[in-house]
Amino acid sequence: xxxxxxxxxxxxxxxxxxxxxxxxxxxxxxxxxxKVLEVFGxxxxxxxxxxxxxxxxxxxxxxxxxxYYNLEGLGIKFVASPRHADxxxxxxSVSRHMEVALKRTYDAIPEPKLVVALGDCGCNGGIFxxxxxxxxxxxxVIPVDVVVAxxxxxxxxxxxxxxxxxxxxx
Amino acid sequence: xxxxxxxxxxxxxxxxIPAWQVVIEASELQVLCQKVADGGGRLVALWACDxxxxxxxxxxxxxxxxxxxxxxxxxxxxxxxPVYPDISGIxxxxxxxxxxxxxxxxxxxxxxxxxxxxxxxxxxxxxxxxLRKDFDEAGRQEADNYPFVQVEGQGVHEIPVGPVHAGxxxxxxxxxxxxxERVLRLEERLGYVHKGIxxxxxNNSLLFGAKLAGRVSxxxxxxxxxxxxxxxxxxxxxxxPKRALWLRALLLERERIANHLGDLGYxxxxxxxxxxxxxxxxxxxQVLRNNAxxxxxRYLMDKIIPGGVGVDxxxxxxxLAECDLLEHEVKLLHSILEEHAGVQxxxxxxxxxxxxxxxxxxxxxxxxxxxxxxWDARVQHPCAPYDQLDVQMATHQNGDVAAxxxxxxxxxxxxxxxxxxxIAKLPSGNVLAIPLEKLPGNGFCLGMVEGWRGEVLVxxxxxxxxxxxxxxxxxxxxxxxxxxxxxxxGDIVPDFPLINKSFxxxxxxxxx
Numbered sequence: 001x002x003x004x005x006x007x008x009x010x011x012x013x014x015x016x017x018x019x020x021x022x023x024x025x026x027x028x029x030x031x032x033x034x035k036v037l038e039v040f041g042x043x044x045x046x047x048x049x050x051x052x053x054x055x056x057x058x059x060x061x062x063x064x065x066x067x068y069y070n071l072e073g074l075g076i077k078f079v080a081s082p083r084h085a086d087x088x089x090x091x092x093s094v095s096r097h098m099e100v101a102l103k104r105t106y107d108a109i110p111e112p113k114l115v116v117a118l119g120d121c122g123c124n125g126g127i128f129x130x131x132x133x134x135x136x137x138x139x140x141v142i143p144v145d146v147v148v149a150x151x152x153x154x155x156x157x158x159x160x161x162x163x164x165x166x167x168x169x170x
Numbered sequence: 171x172x173x174x175x176x177x178x179x180x181x182x183x184x185x186x187i188p189a190w191q192v193v194i195e196a197s198e199l200q201v202l203c204q205k206v207a208d209g210g211g212r213l214v215a216l217w218a219c220d221x222x223x224x225x226x227x228x229x230x231x232x233x234x235x236x237x238x239x240x241x242x243x244x245x246x247x248x249x250x251x252p253v254y255p256d257i258s259g260i261x262x263x264x265x266x267x268x269x270x271x272x273x274x275x276x277x278x279x280x281x282x283x284x285x286x287x288x289x290x291x292x293x294x295x296x297x298x299x300x301l302r303k304d305f306d307e308a309g310r311q312e313a314d315n316y317p318f319v320q321v322e323g324q325g326v327h328e329i330p331v332g333p334v335h336a337g338x339x340x341x342x343x344x345x346x347x348x349x350x351e352r353v354l355r356l357e358e359r360l361g362y363v364h365k366g367i368x369x370x371x372x373n374n375s376l377l378f379g380a381k382l383a384g385r386v387s388x389x390x391x392x393x394x395x396x397x398x399x400x401x402x403x404x405x406x407x408x409x410x411p412k413r414a415l416w417l418r419a420l421l422l423e424r425e426r427i428a429n430h431l432g433d434l435g436y437x438x439x440x441x442x443x444x445x446x447x448x449x450x451x452x453x454x455x456q457v458l459r460n461n462a463x464x465x466x467x468r469y470l471m472d473k474i475i476p477g478g479v480g481v482d483x484x485x486x487x488x489x490l491a492e493c494d495l496l497e498h499e500v501k502l503l504h505s506i507l508e509e510h511a512g513v514q515x516x517x518x519x520x521x522x523x524x525x526x527x528x529x530x531x532x533x534x535x536x537x538x539x540x541x542x543x544x545w546d547a548r549v550q551h552p553c554a555p556y557d558q559l560d561v562q563m564a565t566h567q568n569g570d571v572a573a574x575x576x577x578x579x580x581x582x583x584x585x586x587x588x589x590x591x592x593i594a595k596l597p598s599g600n601v602l603a604i605p606l607e608k609l610p611g612n613g614f615c616l617g618m619v620e621g622w623r624g625e626v627l628v629x630x631x632x633x634x635x636x637x638x639x640x641x642x643x644x645x646x647x648x649x650x651x652x653x654x655x656x657x658x659x660g661d662i663v664p665d666f667p668l669i670n671k672s673f674x675x676x677x678x679x680x681x682x
Contacts, residue, residue, distance in 0.1 A: 003506050004445055014452055050340045052365045054678045056388025056469060061338050062432065063458070066451035080336035095681075096293035097362045098341060101333045127385055132300055132307040133293050133366035151471065152388065 014067040043075040044166065047085035047109065051102045051141075052134060053092030056152040057119040061089070064155040071159065082108035087165060090142075093121040093128045094135040106142045114165045116146045118158065123147040178202075180241075185404035186553035187618050188239030196254055199245055203234065203260045211236030212532050212545070213261035214618075215627050215644035216268065218275045220302045221246075224633075228252045228277055231642075233616065233627060239551055240616060247277060256281040263532040263649045274301040274368070286317060289361040289681060300369055301640075321347035321355050329663065333362040337667075340677035344666075351662040356655045363681040371641035376402060376476055376607055379638055383628060384471050386643045387679030392418075392425040393621030394643060394679075395474035397628035400553070400617030402476040405609050405630060412597040414478035416555045420592045421470050421479070423585040426622035427496070428457045428469075430578045430585075433674050437575055438507070440668040441516040449503055453496060460492055478602035486593045493586050504579050517572035521657040521669030524569050533653045535624015535646040537673050540577040541569035547620035558595070559588055574672040581622075611636045623647065623676065645679030 050058060064071045065078070079085050082105045094102055106115070117138035120126035125136030138144050148161030178198075183189040194202065203213070214233040221227050230245040245254055256279040258265035268279040269288035276299040278285075287296070294300055295311040321328075326349050333341035343359035367386060371379050383398035384391040396418050403410055431454040438446025458468040465473055465481045473481050483489075507513055523533060525542030533541055547553075548561040564580030566573035613632040618625055624646025631640040650673055657669050 003502070003509075007449065007502065007506070008445065011449065011452065048338050049334055050363065050677075052363045053340070054385040054388035055340055055676065056385065056391070056471070058338055058340065059389060059432075059469060063451075063455060066455050067448050068452070068455050078338060082334075092363065093365060095363050095365045097291045097364055098333065101341065101362070105334055127382055128365045128367070128370060131366040131369060132305070133364050133369070151385075152469070154468065 011067075015070040015073055016068055043077065044087060044162070045077060045079045045085045046087045046089050046162070047079055047082045047105065048089045048091070049098075049102050049105050051090050051092045051098040051122075051138065052095035052128065053119060053121060057091035057122075060152045060155055060158060061091075061118075064158050069155045069159065076162065082106075083110065085109050085113070087114040087116060087162065088142075089116050089118055089162075090122055090138045090144075091118045093125045093130075094138055094141045096133055096135060099135060099141055102138075102141055114146075115142060115144045116148060116161050116165050117144045118148050118161065119153055120149055120151045123149050126151065183240075183242060183404075183615060184407060185615050185617070186400050187547070187551045187616070189242060189616055190239065191242040191244060191614075193244045193246065196245060196247070199232070199243065200255050200257060200260065202241075202243060203232070203257045206234045206236055206241065207260050209236055211241075212534065212649075213257070213264055213267075214240065214625065215629070215642065215648075216257075216264055216271060217629065217640075217642040217644075218271050218277050218301075219631060219640045220275060222249045223303055228275060230254050230271070230277060231629065232257070233629070233644075235545075235625075237550060240618065242616065252277040253280045255279070258282055258284075261532055262530065263652060266652065267648060273299070275299050276302065289364050291316075291361055291364075293364070300366065305369075316359055318345050318357050318359070319355070323349070325349050326354060342677050346663060346666075348663060351664070353658050353661060353663060353666070356658045356666075358651055358655060360651065360677060361681050363678050365682070367682045368640070368642065371638055373637055373639070376609060376638065377605075379630075379641060380475050381472055383641070383643060384474075386682070387645055387647075387676040388469065388471075389429055390425070390621045390623060390626060390645070390676065390679060391469055391471045392421045392474060393619045393626040394628065395472070396422060397617035397619045397626045398630070398641075398643070399474050399476045400619065401615045401628050401630040402606055402609060402617075404615035404617065405613035405632065406476075406606055408477060408603055408606055410478055411600045411603055412554070413482075413599045414601045414603075415553075416592055416596050417479045417481075417483060417601060418474055419555050419559070420483070420589060420596075421465070421473060422619065422621070423588050423592070424457065424461060425470060426585045427582060427589075428454055428461075429622040429674075430582045431457065431500075433671065434503075434575065434578055434582075436671050436674075437517075437571070437668070438513070440671050441513050443507075443510065443513050446503065446507060446513075449499070453499055456492065456495070460488055464488060475602070476606035477604065478600070480602070482601045483596070486596075489589065489593055493590050497583070497586055500579070500582060507575070514572065516665075516668060517575055518570060520571045520661060520665050521672060522568070522570040523653055523657050525567060527656060528569060528653065531653045531656065532649050534649045535620075536577055536581065536622065537574060537650050537653070538624065539563065539565045540573040542567045545625070547618055547625050551618070553619075555592070555595075559591055561588065571668055571672040609636045609638070621646070623674070624650070643679070643682070645676050647675040647677075647680045650675050651680060
């Protein structure tokens, strides 16, 4: 126990404003929290569906929860059930085998709901494109509010995408 | 050492890994597989090609491995009767590969016990085969009602899980048959993220293929890109600059380090030890940031290209400092985890795959080494620069979650040693030969790299003009997914996330 406490104290607080143009992004972060409060009352819950990604986007979604980006510190958390979610995050070009599961997950989320498509595949079909097995971009299957490009998008870009989605909801 | 098959004409296959190839007849397939299996060898990959247009035939390809190297069997099959003898009785992991060969090309393994579809759900009809050259994309079929094996008895019930899981993970379906909380049987149903990767390679450029190979499984992008480049360079007989090879190894070890750090974090998280989660992920983030700063991509995608690498290392101080930091911190976290009774209570004895079972089922890679299967391509078949690095293989006999954690720690420390060694010995010179854009005609070669999860194999075939006609990327998850069904037996349902994470297999790399 002593070692654990010592390490926690030594580590300190790692959470930072995203490391690009400082001030503007710090503002972005604050705005995000404020918007979340305005629109959703207290917190934003996200449900993720991997609809056909290479798992690269998932790596970065894991990363937004690490101590540096600390998404949960902003009142945004990932939930296990679509019934608890406000926002659906979708990665990958949608494989035909995931089409039904994605639609059902979307339908299971209560209104008002937002959808963010993540990564080049989710935005425009990416490298896998449209084929016998793949339906391409997420908006070919369900309505999408915001797209975040990148292969994979960085944690900062993912956070900005979520902010944009929350901001555009009236 | 060499394969001893006096009746067969083995031809040495050009490449960085010792490999031989031979054209066989259907009657020889089982005999040869049995012979390799008896000698302690394993099946690495199984795929097929449609050569009906040029030679009126299909060809089944199987890659086996033993201490001598790789043995690639080519079995031509007449187009009117594309049937070959079942080998899943010899290598149990062949079962799902054979089912996939049928789904994709319509070749039947005669005598197989399991003829259910595997990667095909409803995206294409039963009598249509995507990897045949005359495949019609228009066909669809309603999602079939997949026949799971039923477990019956008083008090037995089923829990279906997925394809959409509770956490941030890839999709797949797990069917648990349980009594109380104890798992009597687990059956997997994968293929949800089948996105037609193999078809996508066909008739596309070599460089597009390199990008695509790097996205077969995003967490293993370096290993795939290297294996793909290795196969392409072997066909073209290109000499890759030494510095490029050493940089590839540096990138591969960094990928291993990042993934092991992330997994150790999640293995802490899954036993509700959130301290471990945040600590390991702080370290992983630092590695990723150094990747971005030094190589231009957090996960090192598209940095390995056929002919060399697309990025050079200009300073080494950052990496050496990172090595020191990781070594110090990981040692500390290791001792904390080791001494934490609650953590060890969940790890020890959970998800056990004994060495005998692991050998029988062909468990490979990092999970295999934790169950006494001492295979590591960097050790047995070291391509440059691993032939000069003397990699120390990490193994364990217990085969439980605890063993897989220990092997991860050992490999992490070994990768840090390798990284320092690579930096010290890094040769000077170019990092890219003339970029390879086109391959010679009628080529076939293999590339194999020990990724963090296990051996990654890529096979490339070209036609008479040198166009890519077929690429088969093979993930070690093919071998290891079926073993997970055994690992959970006798444990309880809440142990499954922990056991699953301790293997951390790829869905994308498997579903293709």
